[in-house]
Amino acid sequence: MTLKTFSSREFNQFVSDAKRAANEGPVLITDRGEPAYALLSIKDYYKLAGNQLSLADALAQRDDDADFDFDAPTLDVTFKAADLP
Known part of the structure; x- marks a missing residue:
């Protein structure tokens, strides 16, 4: 895998070259000489x-579709009546 670097100006002028280079490996795009972006195939x-699996997708799964086990911890909480004036 090769790593190619384009300045922002070069990238704007030679987008097709950057896309072709991304087929060979990551392309770094620099801004003022510092790496700012990465282009990947x-x-x-x-x-x-x-x-x-995203958290949203995991939570949206139905119980029969779930592919993981999760046992929610139980809380041992004692409530007392509130003193209201």
Whole structure:
């Protein structure tokens, strides 16, 4: 995997070259000489992101579809009556 660097100006002028370079590996886009952005092919992005289940998706699963076990902790709380004036 190769790492190619484009300045912001080069990236704006040569977008097609940057996209082709992203097929070979990550492309860093610099702003004032400092890395500011990374361009990845969608294949590399999916590999990096993995198949992680978001919290929202996990909470939205029905019990029979869940692929993980979760036992909520129980709270041992004692309530007392409030003293109202």
